[in-house]
Amino acid sequence: MTTYNNLKLNLQEGILTITISRVAKLNALNIETVEEIQTAMQEAYDNDEVKGIIFTGEGDKAFAAGADIGEISQLNEVIGRRFAERGQDIFAMIEESTKPVIAAVNGFALGGGCELAMACHIRVASHNARFGQPEVNLGLIPGYGGTQRLTQLVGKGKAMELMMTGDMITADDALRLGLANHVTTPGMLMEKCLEIMRKITSKAPLAVGMIVDCVNAWYDKEEHGYQTEANSFSRCCGSDDFVEGINAFFQKRKPQFKGN
Template identity: 50%
Template sequence: MDFQNILFQVNNSIAQITINRPSKLNALNKATIQELHEAFDAADKDKAVRVIIVTGSGEKAFVAGADISEFAHFDVENGSKLAQKGQELLFDFVENLSTPVIAAVNGFALGGGLELAMACHFRVASDNAKMGLPETSLGVIPGYGGTQRLPQLIGKGRAMELVMTAGMIDAQTALNYGLVNHVTTQDDLLPLAEKIASKIMRNSSVAISKAIKAVNANFKDGVDGFAVEIEEFGNCFGTEDFTEGTTAFLEKRKADFPGK
């Protein structure tokens, strides 16, 4: 695939997607969102890919926000369409992928950048990372899921404060809030993400995809998460991975999951 705004590579069953607009601190514009959609879609459909890691190029920013110049002149209708299209193409799309997605947050993750990180299944951060949703300082609110995912991750009160103040938190505070799972140095950020990915890849990809669906169900309006869990738990019994996993356990050997 030929991309202008991102880098895409697959090594050892890990797909790495790097937002590559260093002159714009990797800000998200329409073209980048489209390319990210295509890269995530390709990685999710590639049976050789077991984990996806998304990060930003350089040492300053994961994604410093949306490209404001693209929408500063929009009216109400165009603003609504911008948010809806972005959610469909990228943010909701990533959250509901069957392949695990790790955000490696290397520097600023602001506005749409934090919203992208929050759409991933979990996050690790470098110790220089700064995160926030500064949209109210521009006279707008987060439009790519920020008002929904941030309270889910850190609680309503803390999310309200961050949104209302348009403030930023550092990596250690993000760790204390539960916004990120781990904090490490910039040099160790991708190796840490890859180490976690390797642990994930020891397990059944089929079971993991069903677990993602069940966990996400708890955060969807009108959906009974327990019912989804029961259904997906039952579905696991019809998979080759279940047969291999239970057989390997009983035979006291390491499972070799076929991914079916």
């Protein structure tokens, strides 16, 4: 079993729980953590004992509160494209998993954290969960598939509003919009996820996997959308507005965007 710096893995009764463990950083998804998620998913695929996977965040404040801003601030147009395409590929592993994947959203799911939750097949949120794609505040766009998956889940108009404003929404709003499947108390979050997972894993594994394949096949015609997202993320990384957004974040002031 691989040793992880930022994840904790626990396999019980065929259900693998992957916990993002960067509490001091609100479980922010730095590059190392995203790479570790890929490794953990590959191990889950290869392990016949694993029947289903649950993602959650350590602590009670955050599932995953976005990307690591320190790393993001170092991106340029070339590196930004690689950054987006790499994240898209890893999150696609989750979405395309023929073993069921549930997100137990126990707090903030922002930016890359929201994108991770959306890549999972089912999202269960605690009452204190908050969802959002706030990248526009840094002069960026979602780069790990968020422009595509949020639109698929909540519809074009609402997805555009959420991404253009960068607003956060509550768990109840996420449930109403279709972003969350269930909302429960923090104390019952994992139990609800386990209840759903046990029900799914009691069904025929081949049929469950084929349901994933068939549902995802509908979106194949949208594959160009992910490339457009990577291209646009790259362009944003080379913009003056991105530099201004990052500087404003670290200087704790309102950014003055110019549109270039």
